[in-house]
Amino acid sequence: MAISAMTNPVLNALLDDVVSTVTSVDQTINQLMATKSALLATASRIADDEPFDSVDSREMSQRAVSTEIAAALRLSDRTIESHMGTAARLQECFPATAASFGAGHISQAHVRVIMDAGDQIEDAESRARFEAIVVARAEAESPNRLRPFAAQTAERFRERSFTERHREARERRATWVRGRDDGMGELVIFGPSTIINAMHDRATQLALAVKAENAKAAKESGHASSDVVADDFADERTLNQLRVDLLADLVLTGTPTGHETEDGLLGEIRAHVDITVPMLTLTDLDEIASPAHLEGIGPIDPATARILTGNASGFDRVLTHPVSGMVLGVDRYRPSAEMRRYLRARDRRCRFPGCRLLARLCDDDHTIDHARGGATSLTNLADFCRRHHVTKHQTPWRVRQLGGGVLEWTSPTGRIYVDRPPGVATHVTIDDVVDRMPSEAPF
Structure with missing residues (x-):
């Protein structure tokens, strides 16, 4: 059966314009992404030149530069540092791929496929021969179709056998967790x-x-x-x-x-999770009860929270403001332990801009160094992961407390970033709280 072409010449011309414009826009986007990649590679080279007097290692210099860019873009500095490394490797090890990317002929997805396949080719000459074959195919194929071809082509230039590489890859077996919406999550197993x-x-x-x-x-x-x-x-x-x-x-x-x-x-051995449960959620069985919070992940449904709380061998009670969620106090009085519980409840995660590592895995950092007279008090303490704790002390990043747990960070180039404690999110009005409040406070 013959299939006729579009009979409406006006719509045919309009569709032709749409296709041409989308193609042009896509090429421009590829060029812009290539420009961003080249700039990140430049940032990596700047870090290699160690531009800061107070930084005494390449690692800390790369971290100082990546945190500067990450804070400006409101992204994780780990992500930016990884992107800087990838961009530098693209420029140095895959010049033909970078050139095609810069011309807008291939997308970032094509670049990832080529680099993933070619990264294990150690010899520069062999890698260049691999590029010559694969880049030409990439300019005519989708990333999904390119992937098996790139992997097959790379095998021809690999010096080590598959058996040897598999034995080494097994050493990297691991599991990790990804948070998802609506109180769900993923457990990923690599092996x-x-x-x-x-x-x-x-x-x-x-x-x-x-x-x-x-x-x-x-x-x-x-x-x-x-x-x-x-x-x-x-x-x-x-x-x-x-x-x-x-x-x-x-x-x-x-x-x-x-x-x-x-x-x-x-x-x-039993599994360990930390959850924060609003008191009214434990007593209010309505479907609209406020969700609890799984530390480091996000909200979980009230029914699950009640089951976990009911079966817990013990838990710390934290008194929070019913509307703002601000932590007001804790239940036990042992000064050092109380301060740590308060910090965990207040900060909930690392207080460096963009970082989400759980507070219970972080260091209790003195904003003003204890060795320089800083007090061990809640107004001079905050939770930092080890990476950002070291960043604070060994790079030009500086931080000061503004009160109420609010931190002001100053980057190496002088930009200011304010990080506020997340607190405990609530979704009730003050009238709801007054109506439901027991005659005697629980604390």
Whole structure:
């Protein structure tokens, strides 16, 4: 069957203009992204020249420059430092790719594919030959189609065998967590593909077995007494939902027998999470109750918070302002411990602009150094992760307390950034609080 062309000449001309303009805009965006990359590479070279008198190492110089740019862009300095390193590597090791990127012929996604495949080619001449082949293909293909071709081409120029590289890659096996919206999160596992696929396959088999068992129970219940309802045995969970539930059950309650100690210590280890729960959430069973807060991640639903709180062996109570969420006090009186609990509740994460590392993993830093007469008091303390604690002391970054836990940071070039404590978010009015407030305060 023949397919006719667009019959409306006006719409045909308009579509042609749209395609041409989108193509031109895309090329301009690629050129701008290439310019940004080149500037970050320049920033990396500036850092290599160690422009600050008070910085005595290349690492600290790179950190000082990356934090300067990150604060101006309101991004993580780790991200910017990584981008600076990638941009410098692009200019130095992949000049043909950088040139095509700068001309707008390929996108940042193409650049990532080429660098990912070519990064392990150690010899500069071999890498240049790899580039000559792959860049030409990149200018005519999508990143997804380019990826397998680039990986295959790179293999031809690799000096080390796949077996040797895999053995080394296994040493980098790891897990990490990513927060998602609506009280959800991801647990990412990086490891040998055989093990990862076997884990997924076993979870699938377990899920299918549970489905079959519940379906069998539901069918048999039809022959049981009239008090038994088949729906009581119905399992409406999807295969994906069952995989997650079963893996969680295995990880949280099972003991890894292959690694267990003689004393059975691994079987006694339980997961640890920190949550902040508004008091009214514990007593108000309405669906609109304020969510609790999983430290370092974000909000979690009130029902989960009540379960965790009810099963906790103990918890620290923190009195907060019912509207602003500002921490007002804590329940125990042991000076040093009380100050630490107060700081954890107030700061909740590293207080360097853009950093989110949990406060319980941070250092208690004296804003004015203790060695220089700084007091060990709440007005002179803040939580910094080790990276930014070192940054404060070994680069030109400076910080001072403005009161109420508010910090003012001054960058190496003199820019000012104010970081406010996040506190505890609430979603109630003062009238709601007055109506629900018990006759006697709990503290």
